[in-house]
Amino acid sequence: MLKWLAQVGVLALVLLFFRILGGEAAKNFARSDISFGFDWLGDPPGFSIREGIDLQPNSGIRALAVGGLNTLRVAFSGIIAATILGTIIGVARLSKNFIVNKLAGFYIETIRNVPLLLQMFFWQVLLMAQSSLTEGDVGSRIFSVSNKGVASIWVFPSTGFWPWFLIFLGGVYLSRKVARKRRTYQEDTGENGHPGLFGILTLLGIALVGWLVHPLLGFLSILWDGIGDLIGAIPAATVSLLIAGAAIVAAVVWIKRFLDSKRTPAGLGKLTDDDIFRMIFAGVSALFVVWIAFKVGGAVIAKPDGTDASVAAVLRDSFANIFYWFGDKFTGEAGSPLSVSKPAIELRGTGGFVQYADTGILATVPFFSVWIAVTLYTASFIAEIIRGGILAVAKGQTEASQALGLRRGQYLRLVILPQAFRIILPPLGNQYLNLAKNTSLGTAVAFGEIVAVGATLINQTGQSLPIVIVWMAFYLILSLSLSGVVNYYNRRMALVER
Missing domain, CATH: 1.20.5 (Single alpha-helices involved in coiled-coils or other helix-helix interfaces)
Structure with a gap:
């Protein structure tokens, strides 16, 4: 008590x-x-953003969305790059080659001991020190570095990409089925079933067929538009009711599963105070979501087009627009789903300013400074996590692999790393969270991420507290999403005890 x-x-x-x-x-x-509120979300922000999906946002919420997407661009691409680089450096740190070992150690000790903000400044100054674009540079190329950024050749979605991608996803599912069957065959007969090879060939075959037949999926545009119409016809009050109902159902399901995990052959086990508190917390959280659904969902805000609508109605329309967007992509037009675009340098304006054209992919100086800094910095910590995870695997596993005649690359890939990842994954998730939150330092190098955009909105509207709340909510959702993904795979990889 x-x-x-x-x-x-x-x-x-x-x-x-x-x-x-x-x-x-x-x-x-x-x-x-100063009034406290969120009316500024629908008002024109009065400024432009240097890079993103919308350089001239027509509302505060649109400006924050552009900043949020810029943050996600750096975060997710940085996580992928840092994981690959960190794994390579971590394995190199254990190499018996003296030069490779020492270079990896030098990288780790240097990068992780220099403050991240200074690294961002270093890359910014380094890029700005590059040569300017001149009229002699006009033309297309594969790769270019200048004081305006780093441009490279890139592959972009083209006509028919989304129908082809839907077929490709089906190929991923079928290839996993084929690989699983070949693996079962290998276990039953002892013969090499080549599960990886069969899976890859299945995926490539379906992707190639989809490349040719994707226009046949044009009829799905009627389905997407119909789903959009159905969602758009839902009353705004029903949206709040659905969210509230989903929260209650989720709480009930969670409590039921929690109680089932406590059951024994003799019946329900004794519940501790912490167990009871968890169930109460789940119930209270559901009631809080119900309150938010009706309180916030019923609030009326100004839309960019000048009309007023409830938050629930805006949420409903936004969800419906997703399906309308898919409907526009399934046109049934023939063409290559992917197109290769090379960067080009051109003259713009009457003054003949030399600029990069809207082709290829361009990493501006602020974007590249933030991305390369957080990637290299996080990779140095990931490398040590990888190294520690490999060393935590029993030495007998390596000796047994060598006794079977496996080469170093084979036993690392097939024996050591799969076991090490059970140890590596939890601290790896922490580094992913750090990378995502470290992107907020991009405001120091004029990168248009959500903190920088929000700071400009504060100067324009004076609504400091509401914007800080939006920041906190954005990073909270981002962190919980990353944690949820890492925890899911952590549970999948955990050893099942008998």
Whole structure:
């Protein structure tokens, strides 16, 4: 009983603390004649963004969306690159080759001991010190580096990409089925079933067939548009009701599964205070989501087109627009799903300014400075995690692999790394979270990520607290999403005890 009282008391103190802070903030806003609200989300921001999907956003929420997508571009591409580079450096750190071993160690000790912000400044200064584009550079090329950024050849989605990609996803599913069957055949007969080879050939075959027949999926545009119409016809109040119902169902399912995990052949096991608290917390969280669904969902905001609509209606229309967008992509037109585009340098304007054309892919100086810095910095920590995970695998596994005649690359790929990843994955997830949150330092090098865009909105609107709340919500959702993915694979890879 004392334990429960202590927990409830601490919770009450925390709520009281935030209540006092909220009250003082409201008084200060009133004293400064600044209104607290989110009307600025629908107002024109009054500034442009240097890079992103929309350089001239017509509303505050659109500007934040551009900044958020810029953050996600750096975060997800950086996670992939840092994982690959960190794995290579971590394995090299264990190499018996003296030069490779020492170079990997030098990289790790140098990069991780230099502050990340200084590394961003270094790459920014290095790129800005490159030569300027001149009229002699006009033309297309495969790769280019200048004081305007790094441009490279790239592959872009083209006409028919999404129908082909749908076929490709079906190929991924079927290739996994084929590989699983070949693996079962190998286990049953002892003969080499070549599961990887058969899986890859199946995927390539389906991808090639899809390249030729993707126009036949044009009829799906009717389906996508029909789903969009169906969603758009849902009343706004029903949207809030569906969200609330989903929260309650999720809480009930979670509590049921939790209780099932406590059951024994003799019946339900004894529940501890922590177990009871978890179930209460799940129920309270569901009720909180219900309150948010109706309270926030019913709030009316101004849309960029000047009309007013509830948050639930905006959410419904946004979800419906996704299906309308897919409907526009399934046109049934023939053509290559992918196109290769080379960067080009051209003269623009009457003054003849030399600029990169809208071809290929261009990493601007701010983007490249942030991306390369967070990638290299995170890779240095991932390398040490990989090295520690490999060393944690019993030495007998390596000796047994060598006794079977496996080469170093084979036993690392087939024996050591699969076991090491069970140890590596939890700290690896922490590094992914650090990389995602470190992108906020991009504001120091003028990169248009969500913090930089929000800071400009604060200067324009004076709504500092609401924008900080948006920042916190964005990074909270991003961190929880990454944690959820890592935890899912961590559970999949965990050893099942008998």
